[in-house]
Amino acid sequence: MPDSVIGQPLDRVDGKAKVTGAARYAGDTQATGRLAFGVIVTSTIGQGTISGTDTAAAKRAPGVLMVMTHENAPRQAAFKHAGEDRHARPKPQLTERVVHHHGEPVALVVAETFEQANAAARMVKVSCKAEPGLYDFNDAKRLARTPREIEESKAHSKVGDFDKGFAQGAVKIDATYSTPYQNHNPMEPPASVAEWSGEKLTIHSAVQLVHSAHQSIADTLKIPPRNVEVVSEYIGGGFGGKLPVYADAILAALAARELKRPVKVVMTRQQMFEMAAHRAATLQRVRLAADGEGKLTAIAHEVWSQSARMDEYTESAASSTRAIYAAPNRLTRHLIVPLDLPVADSMRAPGDAVGQLAVEQAMDELADKLNLDPLELRLRNEPAEDPEKNIPFSTRSLVACLKDGAERFGWSHRARTPGTMKDGQWLVGMGMATAIRPNFRRPASARVHMDERRHLTVEMDMTDVGTGSYTIFAQVAAELLEVPVEDVTVQLGHSGYPKTPGSGGSFGAASCTSALREACIALKAKLDAGQGPGNLSAEGKSEPGDEYKKFSQYSYGANFAEVAVDATTGEVRLRRMLGVFDAGRILNAKTARSQLIGGMIWGVSSALHEAGIVDPRFGSFVNNDLAGYHVPVHADIPASLDAVMLAGFDDKSSPLGSKGVGELGICGAGAAIANAVFNACGVRVRDYPITPDKILNGFLRPNLAQQR
Amino acid sequence: MKAFTYERPADTAAAVRAVARPGAKFLGGGTNLLDLMKVEVETPTHLVDVTRLPLSDIDDAPNGGLRIGATVTNSELSNDKRVRERFPMLSLALLNGASGQLRNQATTAGNLLQRTRCYYFYDPSKPCNKRVPGSGCSALNGYNRIHAVLGGSEACIAVHPSDMAVAMAALDAEVEVQSISGTRLLKIADLHRLPGTSPQQETNLAAGELITAVVLPTPPGGGQVYRKVRDRASYAFALVSVAALVEVKDDHITAARIALGGVAPKPWRALDAERLLVGQAVNDDAFAAAGEAAVAGAQGHGHNDFKIVLAARTVARALADAAAQRKG
Numbered sequence A: 001m002p003d004s005v006i007g008q009p010l011d012r013v014d015g016k017a018k019v020t021g022a023a024r025y026a027g028d029t030q031a032t033g034r035l036a037f038g039v040i041v042t043s044t045i046g047q048g049t050i051s052g053t054d055t056a057a058a059k060r061a062p063g064v065l066m067v068m069t070h071e072n073a074p075r076q077a078a079f080k081h082a083g084e085d086r087h088a089r090p091k092p093q094l095t096e097r098v099v100h101h102h103g104e105p106v107a108l109v110v111a112e113t114f115e116q117a118n119a120a121a122r123m124v125k126v127s128c129k130a131e132p133g134l135y136d137f138n139d140a141k142r143l144a145r146t147p148r149e150i151e152e153s154k155a156h157s158k159v160g161d162f163d164k165g166f167a168q169g170a171v172k173i174d175a176t177y178s179t180p181y182q183n184h185n186p187m188e189p190p191a192s193v194a195e196w197s198g199e200k201l202t203i204h205s206a207v208q209l210v211h212s213a214h215q216s217i218a219d220t221l222k223i224p225p226r227n228v229e230v231v232s233e234y235i236g237g238g239f240g241g242k243l244p245v246y247a248d249a250i251l252a253a254l255a256a257r258e259l260k261r262p263v264k265v266v267m268t269r270q271q272m273f274e275m276a277a278h279r280a281a282t283l284q285r286v287r288l289a290a291d292g293e294g295k296l297t298a299i300a301h302e303v304w305s306q307s308a309r310m311d312e313y314t315e316s317a318a319s320s321t322r323a324i325y326a327a328p329n330r331l332t333r334h335l336i337v338p339l340d341l342p343v344a345d346s347m348r349a350p351g352d353a354v355g356q357l358a359v360e361q362a363m364d365e366l367a368d369k370l371n372l373d374p375l376e377l378r379l380r381n382e383p384a385e386d387p388e389k390n391i392p393f394s395t396r397s398l399v400a401c402l403k404d405g406a407e408r409f410g411w412s413h414r415a416r417t418p419g420t421m422k423d424g425q426w427l428v429g430m431g432m433a434t435a436i437r438p439n440f441r442r443p444a445s446a447r448v449h450m451d452e453r454r455h456l457t458v459e460m461d462m463t464d465v466g467t468g469s470y471t472i473f474a475q476v477a478a479e480l481l482e483v484p485v486e487d488v489t490v491q492l493g494h495s496g497y498p499k500t501p502g503s504g505g506s507f508g509a510a511s512c513t514s515a516l517r518e519a520c521i522a523l524k525a526k527l528d529a530g531q532g533p534g535n536l537s538a539e540g541k542s543e544p545g546d547e548y549k550k551f552s553q554y555s556y557g558a559n560f561a562e563v564a565v566d567a568t569t570g571e572v573r574l575r576r577m578l579g580v581f582d583a584g585r586i587l588n589a590k591t592a593r594s595q596l597i598g599g600m601i602w603g604v605s606s607a608l609h610e611a612g613i614v615d616p617r618f619g620s621f622v623n624n625d626l627a628g629y630h631v632p633v634h635a636d637i638p639a640s641l642d643a644v645m646l647a648g649f650d651d652k653s654s655p656l657g658s659k660g661v662g663e664l665g666i667c668g669a670g671a672a673i674a675n676a677v678f679n680a681c682g683v684r685v686r687d688y689p690i691t692p693d694k695i696l697n698g699f700l701r702p703n704l705a706q707q708r
Numbered sequence B: 001m002k003a004f005t006y007e008r009p010a011d012t013a014a015a016v017r018a019v020a021r022p023g024a025k026f027l028g029g030g031t032n033l034l035d036l037m038k039v040e041v042e043t044p045t046h047l048v049d050v051t052r053l054p055l056s057d058i059d060d061a062p063n064g065g066l067r068i069g070a071t072v073t074n075s076e077l078s079n080d081k082r083v084r085e086r087f088p089m090l091s092l093a094l095l096n097g098a099s100g101q102l103r104n105q106a107t108t109a110g111n112l113l114q115r116t117r118c119y120y121f122y123d124p125s126k127p128c129n130k131r132v133p134g135s136g137c138s139a140l141n142g143y144n145r146i147h148a149v150l151g152g153s154e155a156c157i158a159v160h161p162s163d164m165a166v167a168m169a170a171l172d173a174e175v176e177v178q179s180i181s182g183t184r185l186l187k188i189a190d191l192h193r194l195p196g197t198s199p200q201q202e203t204n205l206a207a208g209e210l211i212t213a214v215v216l217p218t219p220p221g222g223g224q225v226y227r228k229v230r231d232r233a234s235y236a237f238a239l240v241s242v243a244a245l246v247e248v249k250d251d252h253i254t255a256a257r258i259a260l261g262g263v264a265p266k267p268w269r270a271l272d273a274e275r276l277l278v279g280q281a282v283n284d285d286a287f288a289a290a291g292e293a294a295v296a297g298a299q300g301h302g303h304n305d306f307k308i309v310l311a312a313r314t315v316a317r318a319l320a321d322a323a324a325q326r327k328g
Ligand SMILES: Cc1cc2nc3c(=O)[nH]c(=O)nc-3n(C[C@H](O)[C@H](O)[C@H](O)COP(=O)(O)OP(=O)(O)OC[C@H]3O[C@@H](n4cnc5c(N)ncnc54)[C@H](O)[C@@H]3O)c2cc1C
Pocket: A626, A627, B025, B026, B027, B028, B029, B030, B031, B032, B033, B034, B035, B050, B070, B074, B096, B097, B098, B099, B102, B105, B106, B107, B108, B109, B110, B111, B112, B113, B114, B115, B161, B162, B163, B164, B209, B210, B211, B212, B235, B236, B237, B238
């Protein structure tokens, strides 16, 4: 056995099943009965009421088994605006005549085949009385209000006297940045297959949080949770987009119950843009003031983010600004702009992913004004303790990440003056940015069995959204119970297994491995007491203690990017990128690196490509397919893109020392690129994504663009 | 998607007979038509698959020209040695289009007749004159970043999305079509129509006419360039693309051709700009003036205003690169 199985860059234990097609995703489920197919019909207005439905033609169409609208949908629990666990709330479907947003389900057609259901779905006529809605985020400030669903203390913070500190500064930045809507587009769309056996429902659904989904589905259908089994063994990407339970699950369950046969419902790619959650658009004002030496005297970060009128959500873009740098005078504010748009919710590193696009570009602007190396500016503002909570950091290795990254990347070769490094028609530049992401842990439980051949089976209702959960749990159990990894079978994603918080907020690994560790210790105690092996089981539970109150906990990183900007067209091409990260102890160097570079690539996307466009006349997302909604393709990502993980161990985070890694990579990544673009060509684009038209605009109006 | 019937005729005569049936349409690689059928923008009741017709060869034509069969795939065409040597801008245009998978599937005729990527055209719940004549144009006052700055009308400002067709326009290609009444040749410039008041009529093909080939005449002299500007490095439609050809003798321009993509409802030849160049000394000012001339009369609609200056700059740059090729 190697020294430590934990941390080894092992291949995914589920990799073979995935590449051979043996892994069954929700939509692949083979039901026991004859499967029927449901297709959802959606609203084509953004606000109003349904005045009538005409389903006659659809009902007569070949193969059609049922058409469900608000007129005949079974009774369900009412929607709740607030709830302790927002993803466990009831999600009733087709129960109202009111249309809350464009693309909301208004009917379900179920037929013998998918093609028949699809053809008939277009025959359903839903007439609506449209009413004017609020769809335009540019009215942001006029409509903004303090969030209701989060505590005041979370929405706003104040330390010292910002106005005074800002006035005192020798060099100041006051800039407003905007980030667009981003729509969840994992490869696998939300999909569900529901089958009833008497009173009992089994539903295979692509959900990140099995426990929350279990409660949500049972409550929506008004049936006891013990009569529901939720299965989510493999998920083709989550990223927060599968935290909620959507119409696919509820409608499949309702239709299957009515028809007494299994029903499958899958969202189409186009439907995902409005039926699944999106990342809210934001406007962010950042004010920084520094003395002549580059020490911050004041920092303010104010955020306006879109929220759906029907369901409030706050994009907490300024929350990590409370810990990122030292400054005696500080201010953060979050306001929401309630619009009649589809529901906004979490997307990878909610808050931080867009917050650092603003703050870290502002820091670059400040460094430029101070004529100081932007990396040096970060070093000069390193706090000794959490600057707002005044408690120690559990660990903080930002400086190590910055210095190590600068060395590896060759940061010293960066040209001080923008626009001076050329390569033929290309203007070349480098940029960097800090990454910071809060570390969370939640209560979890786990079960371990050992059979007579010392083979282990681990059970948790945790999910693997492609992150590597299966693999790290196998590694942890193998190490603690001293068996080879091949002798561990990990079973996840069944609501009958011990309860975990699921996949979200990068808390899965630390929460679940803590519980699994307890289970392994308990099993080991039984072995030591002479029991087994064989027919031996143990459970373990764990929850975070006081360490989360006594210590300020974050993961850190530093991103470095080199870009080239076409001097004629303003096209940006990424040439190199490096992230150096500290996320405590790494549980599997291979899957963690994949998470980090995946996050960095999403940062590239946020900086250069991705934007969901709302048409404010209709309240609809117009570029609603993967031809119109751009994310990076292979040609956008250079071979030289890498993530380095510093050795670390944070015993305040979890007994195994790990911290969240899945969301860290995206933090600051986009800002490093924006800053590299400025260094390359002298154009500052504060309105993401940085597309060629915006750079071209800067070329044509250099004085406006540079504001130097 | 609506139910439809399907047949695969063995020869072109059978194909044109088959498509005479009401509601029938030709099916090439299907990469555009099937997508449009899925969203019920196209609702043919019968598909006549042309991909097994004997139209898959690239044959030599007189004086170095080529006759490209209608079902030659975009991949085959881009990789053909003769195309790469004699008509490099065509090979480049193809390779700059779509993705490897799509190019393996897409046919020459299908590429020419692919329909616009206007978002509103794809969404049957929104007004669109091209889809439902008289319903209005959602793009004119909507999100029109990808729309036309040249050749559009009050009724429609959609862009023809093909890269291949832009190079073919610069190369003065001709399109061979067959119908029940016989065959004819069309200049590529006459294949597509401007929208005017009837944007639903996109081409000058009569109903049921089958494209059988594209004929490239004698290869022109001079350096050839295809420059595509787009939002990401691959797999994106052109914001602006330019097929440019410049022939230089004694530091003077003897011939020039310029065609633009991404800016107009059809592949856009900039004939005035071409004329302006002939006889001029090779220098950046001449190319910049040609760039300006190429966008003369262009009109932006808000989100797409940038295309005018982007097109002028890209034309100038492409011309300079084409001229430099033959000098170096
Ligand atoms: C995501 C995506 C990205 C793309 N990006 C690009 C890009 O960057 N650049 C680009 O140029 N293209 C791009 N394309 C478009 C692609 O090039 C076209 O879809 C393809 O060329 C169409 O060819 P096809 O054979 O599949 O046509 P089909 O879809 O089969 O047919 C298209 C039309 O042509 C008609 N037709 C086909 N053959 C004949 C014939 N012989 N005679 C008469 N009519 C015929 C059909 O009836 C139909 O109306 C992209 C497509 C997709 C889906």
